[in-house]
Amino acid sequence: MTTTLLEKEKQITHFSFTGRGSEYFVIEIVNLLLTVLTLGLYYPWAKAKSLQYLYRKTELAGTPFVFHGTGKEMFIGFIKGLGVFIALYAILMYGVLSEDVTTLLITYGVFILGFVALVPMALHGMMRYRTSRTSWRGIHLGYRGELSDMYSTYLIGFFLTILTFGIYGSWFVVKLRKQMIDNVRFGNVSLRYVGDGGDLFLIHVKGYLFSIFTLGIYLFWYTKNLLHFYVNNIVVLQADGTYSRLQCQVSGWEVLKLTVGNILIVVFTLGLGIPLTTTRTMSLIMNNTVMSGHFDADALVQTEEAYDSATYESMTDMMDIGVI
């Protein structure tokens, strides 16, 4: 119970982002150049490089994270992901070209179901890949979730959301986050997601209504509420039973300044300034997020084993599901 935590025992551990827009801009420029020159083949290596930079500049308690993923791993995942996509589209094309309505309907069904079935696999794979390739002070993160659990959570939630015309969506999102976050291990530290679907639903209702009445101005505060809901409900449990909570202190006004600034940057640089918007966003979120409670940065113990496979990382990337 959170109430047993005495105020005086609380300590604050800071996150911070030390990356600079100019540096990240250079990295992305080089990435873009190499990707164009290699007709896109360099993309996985480019992606690995940007993640390596962003992780290296994200610090917890003054120590940076390390991203261990490599371009080669991501390239293999990219090729596999591409294969699945081509196969699905080939099935659909076959249906279209057959000029037979029944065949078309069947292939269309297979195509849609194929996509629905891919999402849990992609989420699962992404969690496994990203966590296993992340370390801090030499301690690796890890993901202990089962693919079958991800499937049942996802498919049940998906159909309930359709049956309730989207109302169940908020509970669905929370269930999915619980499935993802509760299975993360950070050495001998584990995470819990304690958000409630009802709260998320209220945030959405309030967000929709207020945004309409304020002609969209409330959208920034709506975004802030969502951010707080996603971050502040994460609890960090340490092996000795002590715990701390993430706290994001970004305000609606800051979200507004960030968003407007980012839009201006993108428009006036013809999109070349996108790296600057990434570092701006990272700075705002990381520099305003702390861990509050008991966190003994020295007490983490390695619990992961060596890792493999990058397939799923690029699948989510290609489907563009912005989860993290």
Place this chain on the structure above:
Amino acid sequence: MTFEGKYYNGQSSKGMPAQIALLADGLRIDYCADEVTGSVHWELAGIHRSEFNDATTLLRYGKFPQQSISVVDKRFKEALQQQYRGAAFLKSGYNNVLSLGLSGIAFIALSLLGLLVSFLIWGVPALADRVAMHFPQSYERTLGKQLYTKMLQGYQVDEEKTAALNAYLSELETDLDYPITAAVVKSDEVNAFAIPGGYVVVYEGILDNMEQHEELAALMGHELAHIQNRHSLRAMTRSLSYYMLASVLFGDVSGVAAVLVDNASALRNLEYSRSLELEADREGMELLRRNELNPQGVILLMERLQMGSESEMLAFLSTHPNTGERMKVLNELIGEEKQPYKKNQELERHWERLRED
């Protein structure tokens, strides 16, 4: 030379205070925390590549679970560079670019921007043109027929004049890859346009403005040149490719579908580029020559359209810029020399039918 830093052994997150010495064949790390003291030796070959360091230098070593050290001392970075020049773990193309400084980076950014802009200005139209020219003719016909049918739905077709116009066209000697289907629609608008695959729509308004059939021949020559050279298809693929580019950048694919569905109205408002218009003018003239008609017809047409009363909506001219310039070019083409031309009884007969109210 030794430096002070923290050593992480890969088993625990506890940072142990350490003395790091740079030796010829690697690093020696002597750590000491509480009661634990120890020493490890890192071979140079086992050190992982270290990029993007700032005031803190982070080095990692060995297989999973990796050991690491972190040193908050700028001199450590410099000492590494001096001692192990050219070592694999220090090599980084990205760091080299990062150290280029502001002017170098600005140069790269600007040349990339230049590349981007030139791709948008020259690359995209060139690619779109290639696509349009390789578009199979049978598809073009099917597409054109759909557009033509859809467009005529909004107008009342004058059957008699349509028949006369088609007869006029079949009498003209053309050199086209496409069979031509034309329609005259009832409208005061002074306009005419070509649809891919061999379809032409002419408004009554533009016919009413003409006095001699050579003007009609000139107009048809112009429109048929658009068809023969696939101008509308090229203009369409061009605008569509920009649209697709934008939708890829901003992730809105439904917009492309909307353009494809709505292309009938888009076609009507298409503006060909200046060079395409001049090409159509030139080939239109060629049609007059081939049929031994008075080349002045084209000039008459231009003048007529230009002199039309201000209140009239000169749609044909408004989408065809620089009438003055076009006339100049056409006059140069006609030249001083007398072209042989004669009256064509058949064409005039069809023309008369077109003029009847």
